[in-house]
Structure formats: C-alpha cells, structure tokens
Amino acid sequence: MLGICVLAGVVLAGVLFPVFGGVGVVVNKASDAVDSSSSQVLEGDAPAVTTIVDAAGNPIAWLYDQRRFEVPSDQISNYMKLAQVSIEDRRFASHKGVDWQGTLRALLTNTSSGEVQQGASTIDQQYVKNYLVFVAAQTDAQRREATETTISRKLREARMALTLDKQLSKDEILTRYLNLVPYGNGSYGVQDAARTYFGVDAKDLNLTQSAMLAGMVQSPSRLNPYINPDETTARRNEVLDAMASTDSITPQQAAEAKQQPLGILPKPNTLPRGCIAAGDRGFFCDYVLNYLNNAGFTDEQLKRGGYLIRTTLRPEIQDSVKRALTDTASPDLDGIAEVMNLIEPGKDAHKVVAMASSRTYGLDAAAHETVQPQPFTMVGDGAGSTFKIFTTAVAMEKGLGLDTTVQVPPFFAAQGMGHGGAAGCPADSYCVRNVGDYPPSMSLTQALATSPNTAFVKMLQDVGVDPTVDMAVRLGLRSYTKPGTSGVDDRSLAQIIKDENRGSFTLGPTPVDPLEMANVAATLAAGGTWCPPTPIEAVFDRDGKPVPVTQEACKQVLDPGLAHTLAVGLGEDHLPGGTSAGSAAAAGWTAPVSAKTGTTETYRSSAFLAFTQSIAGFSYVYNDGTDPGPICTSPLRSCAEGNVYGGTEPALAWYQAVGRILGDYPPPVLPPPDPQYVKGNASAVVPDVVGRTEAGATARLRGAGFQVKSVTVPSDKQKGNVVTVSPVGSAVPGSTITISISDGSRTPADDNGGDRGDRPTPRSEDRSNDRGDSGTGRGDEAD
Numbered sequence: 001m002l003g004i005c006v007l008a009g010v011v012l013a014g015v016l017f018p019v020f021g022g023v024g025v026v027v028n029k030a031s032d033a034v035d036s037s038s039s040q041v042l043e044g045d046a047p048a049v050t051t052i053v054d055a056a057g058n059p060i061a062w063l064y065d066q067r068r069f070e071v072p073s074d075q076i077s078n079y080m081k082l083a084q085v086s087i088e089d090r091r092f093a094s095h096k097g098v099d100w101q102g103t104l105r106a107l108l109t110n111t112s113s114g115e116v117q118q119g120a121s122t123i124d125q126q127y128v129k130n131y132l133v134f135v136a137a138q139t140d141a142q143r144r145e146a147t148e149t150t151i152s153r154k155l156r157e158a159r160m161a162l163t164l165d166k167q168l169s170k171d172e173i174l175t176r177y178l179n180l181v182p183y184g185n186g187s188y189g190v191q192d193a194a195r196t197y198f199g200v201d202a203k204d205l206n207l208t209q210s211a212m213l214a215g216m217v218q219s220p221s222r223l224n225p226y227i228n229p230d231e232t233t234a235r236r237n238e239v240l241d242a243m244a245s246t247d248s249i250t251p252q253q254a255a256e257a258k259q260q261p262l263g264i265l266p267k268p269n270t271l272p273r274g275c276i277a278a279g280d281r282g283f284f285c286d287y288v289l290n291y292l293n294n295a296g297f298t299d300e301q302l303k304r305g306g307y308l309i310r311t312t313l314r315p316e317i318q319d320s321v322k323r324a325l326t327d328t329a330s331p332d333l334d335g336i337a338e339v340m341n342l343i344e345p346g347k348d349a350h351k352v353v354a355m356a357s358s359r360t361y362g363l364d365a366a367a368h369e370t371v372q373p374q375p376f377t378m379v380g381d382g383a384g385s386t387f388k389i390f391t392t393a394v395a396m397e398k399g400l401g402l403d404t405t406v407q408v409p410p411f412f413a414a415q416g417m418g419h420g421g422a423a424g425c426p427a428d429s430y431c432v433r434n435v436g437d438y439p440p441s442m443s444l445t446q447a448l449a450t451s452p453n454t455a456f457v458k459m460l461q462d463v464g465v466d467p468t469v470d471m472a473v474r475l476g477l478r479s480y481t482k483p484g485t486s487g488v489d490d491r492s493l494a495q496i497i498k499d500e501n502r503g504s505f506t507l508g509p510t511p512v513d514p515l516e517m518a519n520v521a522a523t524l525a526a527g528g529t530w531c532p533p534t535p536i537e538a539v540f541d542r543d544g545k546p547v548p549v550t551q552e553a554c555k556q557v558l559d560p561g562l563a564h565t566l567a568v569g570l571g572e573d574h575l576p577g578g579t580s581a582g583s584a585a586a587a588g589w590t591a592p593v594s595a596k597t598g599t600t601e602t603y604r605s606s607a608f609l610a611f612t613q614s615i616a617g618f619s620y621v622y623n624d625g626t627d628p629g630p631i632c633t634s635p636l637r638s639c640a641e642g643n644v645y646g647g648t649e650p651a652l653a654w655y656q657a658v659g660r661i662l663g664d665y666p667p668p669v670l671p672p673p674d675p676q677y678v679k680g681n682a683s684a685v686v687p688d689v690v691g692r693t694e695a696g697a698t699a700r701l702r703g704a705g706f707q708v709k710s711v712t713v714p715s716d717k718q719k720g721n722v723v724t725v726s727p728v729g730s731a732v733p734g735s736t737i738t739i740s741i742s743d744g745s746r747t748p749a750d751d752n753g754g755d756r757g758d759r760p761t762p763r764s765e766d767r768s769n770d771r772g773d774s775g776t777g778r779g780d781e782a783d
Helices: 002-016 021-043 078-088 100-113 123-136 140-147 151-167 170-180 190-198 207-216 229-245 251-258 279-294 299-304 315-328 384-397 444-450 453-463 465-475 493-499 514-525 560-569 581-586 649-664 675-679 694-703
Strands: 050-053 059-063 182-184 308-311 336-344 350-357 405-407 411-415 429-433 441-443 536-540 594-599 605-611 616-623 707-713 722-726 736-742 764-766 779-781
Touching (some): 021 123, 059 279, 078 229, 170 190, 182 190, 190 207, 279 315, 279 350, 315 649, 336 649, 384 560, 384 594, 384 605, 405 453, 441 444, 514 560, 514 605, 514 616, 560 675, 694 722
Parallel strands (some): 707 736
Antiparallel strands (some): 336 616, 405 441, 594 605
8 A cells, every 4th residue: 555655646746746866857758748749739730631622512532641520519419528528537527637536546446456457547638648649649659659658658648638628628628539539440530430430420429329439439449330349339338327327318318228229331431532532533633732732732731731622623514524525535445545624714813624534533554544644744746736826826926917818838848947847858947738729828817727737837937936935835835844844855845946946846746735735725715814724712721711822923925915816816717617617517516716726747646725705625635555656536546547636536525515514604705806916017018019120129128127038930021020929918027028030931821820719728637747857747638
C-alpha cells in the first residue's frame, strides 16, 4: 500500500508541480512536449475529406488521407453522445480533464492484480492521445512516441487534457472526440462511421446503432462487425448496460435494444479515393488538381484540408461530349483517341464546362484505359490548318482586310523559309501545292472556309513566322513557350520554330494541347480577351469560408474589332462548300458558328476548332499508340494510307455535342464586324499600276510601302509595261507585290486564255506536313 501511495503521489506531483531528480526530468520532458503540441491540439483541425463537385453540386471525387467528415454538435445523435460517455468516461461531466478518482482506482486495481485491468483515461485524455497519433504525428517514430507506455506520455496527456478542459466546454470536447476517433474499415469520426455501417447521418443514429459505434472505439480492428459480429454484439450490449447504469436509458430500453440485430449494411459504405473513381470525369478531376497545385495548393493540403471545391463542369454538357466522342470513336480503338474540351468564354473567366476523351479513364491498359492527361497536355501530330487562324490574325492586325482577295496559285515556294515540301522546291524554300480545282483567287473568307494551302503559306511569308508564332501564344498556346518543348534541345517549341523560320507553321504540324486550342477559340469568342482556362468556380474551407484561388489575370490580347471580324471570317466553314459542311448537315446543325478544320499530311491527327458567342471548343483525333500511323475515317481506324479529316469525326463530334445543349444558351449570332478590319487600312491598298512602266510601277508600289518583284511574261502589251499585279486590291502592308512586265512578243490573236474565277470552289481541306521542315502540304478534298 505504501508503494501504491508513493506512486500515486509521483503522478500527482508530476502533473501539478515539477520536482527535482528523476521525476523532475520526466516532467520537464513532458512540459516541452506540451509546449510544442498544446496549441495544435487546442486548434483541433483533424484531417478531413476534400470533396470535388460539379456545377450542379454532384460529387466528382473525394480526396483524403483519413475518411472523415466533421459535423457540429447539433448534427450528432444524443444517443451517440450518451453512449460514448457511458462506456468511456461516466464522470466526464464532473472532472476537469483528468479523473483523479478514476486514476487512483485504476492504479490500485492494476497494481494489486499485477496486470492492466482498468483504464483511467478520460475522454479529454483520449482525445489528446488520438489527436497526437492521427493528426500531429507525421512519421512512424512520432506515432510510436504518441503511444508508448511511459510516465512521460501519460503526464503529457494529462497536462494537455487539463489545459483542454479549461479552454473548451464539455460539449465542444465531446464533439471533437466523436469527430476524431477511428471506427474501423477506414472510417474516422462519427459522421463517416454512421454512413459506413448504417448509411445514415450521425444525427439520425438510433440507440442500438450508437451503442455499437461507441463500443467499437475501444478496438476498431477487433470489433469489426463484418469480421467479428459476435464480439461486436457483446460489446454493444456492454455499452447498453453502461447507459442503463448511468440512467441514460432505462433498463427496459437496454433489454429491448440488446435483442436487436446489429443492423449493419451488407457491406461497408465507403467512398472511393481520388480521381481514379471519377469515371469519365477523371480527366477533368486530374486537371482540377493540376490547376490547384499551380495555384499554390499542395497535395497534402488537398488530402487533409476538408475543402469543398466547386468546379465549372456542367454535367449535361459533359455527358453530351462523352456521348459524342463514344459515338465517333470507340474507347477500344487500338492507338486512336479523340478528345474534346468545351469552354464558356468571358471577359473575366474562361470556364471549362466539359473535358473528355473517347478513352475510358482507368488503369487497365489491356482494356485501352488510360490516366494520361490527354485533354490537357501536348499530344498528337498537330492541329493542321486550324493554325491558319494565327496567320490570318497577324495579317489582319497588320492591315489586311477581310474583303481582301487572296491569290491561290497551284504551287508556291516560300523563299527563305527552310528547304522542303513539294517536289521541285528551290533551295532554301518551303513549297506547297494544292490538289483540287481552286480558282486562282478568292476572298479571304472563302479561303478560310475552303483552306487552300498555297494562299496561307504565301500569307505567312508576307507577315513573318515570328509574329505568327507570337500570335498563337497570345491567343492561347502558352505551352509553346516552355523550355524543352522543342524536343530537340532546351529551347521552347516557339523558339525553335522561329529560329528555323519554319514555313510549315501555318499548316499546324506540331503537337498541341487540346485545352489550349479550345481556349484559343474562347479568346476569339470573348472579343480577344485571354483568360486561363479555369475549372474552379469557388473553394471553401471546412468552416464554409471562401478560400482565394490565385490565377493569372485575364488580358486583352487582340483588338475586339479584329476578333469579331475574324469570327465573321470563320463563319462559312459549316455552309455548303466549307470543309465541315457535311458533318454540320449530318448533325442537323443550322446555327451560325465560327469554325476551322485541320488535318496533318500523314493523316495521323485531325482537328476542329469552333465557337459561338456562348460556347467554344476543340475536338481532336490523334494517334495515341506507341507506333503512330495514318488514321482512316468512317469508322475511325488505323490504316495504311489514311483519309481522316478535321471535317469528319472531329467536326461531327463537336456539332453533335454542342447541338444537344445549344438551347441552354442564347441563340448563336455572329458578332458585328469592324469596318476597319473588313476593308483593311490604307497601307494595305495595292496601287493600280497596270499599264505603267516597270520603273514607274516600282516607284509607286515602294512609295506605298510594299516590296516589289518583277517577272517578264509574253504579252501583246507594250514592251516594258506592267501587265498584271499580284495580289490585287489589298495585301499585307510591307509584303512583296509581284508585277508582270510585258516582253511585247505576242499579238492579240495569241491570247486565248481566260481566268478561272467562274469555276466552282471545291469543298476541300488542306493537309499539312507532319514535320516542321518538310512535306508536300497538299490540299485534298474533304467530302
């Protein structure tokens, strides 16, 4: 008895008054631990589940280390509170954090029996211990320290429990305890436990359910009702008896409840963790995490913070996109994927409302599943002639009007733009030829709709590669500026294209990020305002308070008048003669839309970019296999020659997906064009010099700011005079004007030619070369 009293005195002294000697060292060690941990315990934040939801509030995914949903006291059943106190700490309401009476009683019992038969920890102390184990401890060593059987640990817990009881009410302590402790099967906290075992909320737990959960806290792994139902039932009944002995319930209630079965669900109702269970939303879920990481949220914060992340994903649009992709590209296609992103454009934000792939999001590679970020990373062999948008935007910015008549030679050699292209190409030139019957000239709008390669390669030569690459970056291709994206050295893709002065750039032969391409469409739809494509509507912390999300500011990157006029210029692609007319008709699309198709020369990828004032997007078919090859259409499949076009599956999927949800937005209309961009500025007007002498014509053209190239041609006109000018009407300011000088060798009878301006414009779509330095760049029919 003397030894027992001495030991009890040591415990009391250690808690209330540090002493010298060995006990003093122990207590000082405990005090140090208290100083470093007490504020954290008092703060009380435990790891909680972060929930990602769509725009309608439907869950997309859950992120967590510990599956816990904290609830306030009024959302916890009173039966649950009474059950936990009755079995764990019946003097909870009267002690001050440490039950000295219970401690001495347990000390006497355990010492006299020679083994631990009674515990003495209060709910306060248990809360401290569990907090140190499941929250504060970050390593195995720290977890071992938090559970070691030492006087130091018990003193530390007691000191912190006393402090806790001074700072918080009993109801706050009990609520924290119930929200913290584990209940087995990966469940933490009473709310998740109620859902896991019974499929109800904590506020709806009945007497028998509460008793079972309260009993499980003693040993959640051993008292697992799915593995050890008999022992779990016995423990539940022990809790019911304890409740009756504390007058929490009547003996009759206890007796009746003990006759009830456990009433658990057939299997634990657990939540999947992470994006892998998000189904066709998995790619979007990944983008959300990527976006938040870039905004400063760490993975650890997201898994422990208990945030509510409201996203911009609209379920009806997402479902429509997924359906369209599945209809045009089977998820089981070997080596072929189709992706699509849709964005709501705006001046303050570009909201990503749908993101999907024809592939199933998953880990089973044998079933053609993937978790690769296909819709938002640089993939494929290029977006083809959708890149002609960038060249056109630069030309119009420099003064070329939408009403311009562009020349469409059957063959064109762009000098100084790298050797390669069509057969017979001069040295240091990039050459393209059109296949199909194009008239020798057409309006810029017609050229955008029918896409002859020669016209746009010539335009690129006139405006320059550097500003065209810069325009692509301005409008949305920000990945092109990242170091190492060239695939050759540390240079960015943008820089190597500039350094090599690639004449093929306007034909889109380089990989693209499909989300960035969709954002190009959104930038034009928003009147030239670029914003980062955001998947986030709002983020709230565990207390429901908004959390700011840092993102790059929106910026006006293109004059609104130019953006509107270019949108009008892209407005005929879906009409008869346009490269996507067939797919538009097949989908029943009749509304105004601005669009551009593209296909790489080797048919390894094809694309469709389109937008209205309310919705913008990009659809992309590409070879995602380990051995990329040509793709054939109707149905999509790998083949030897290839014949897929942007106007086929990519356009059809876009028209189908958007067509089904078009009624959710105001009726589409093309924006009003800006007259200055329709006519072009004065410096774009090519003076009429036909009939003038070579010297006079050259002087006048140079005076207007153009470069001049002279060629001699057979003609019945006076020798030395200008016979024709190319281009006529208007041209990119500062570009080269070609004048044909008569050699006077012909007579009127010799001239039996005629122009081809009355020939019908074919429905055709270009195919660009798939490499940056060579290729035929032919324009082939896309019917």
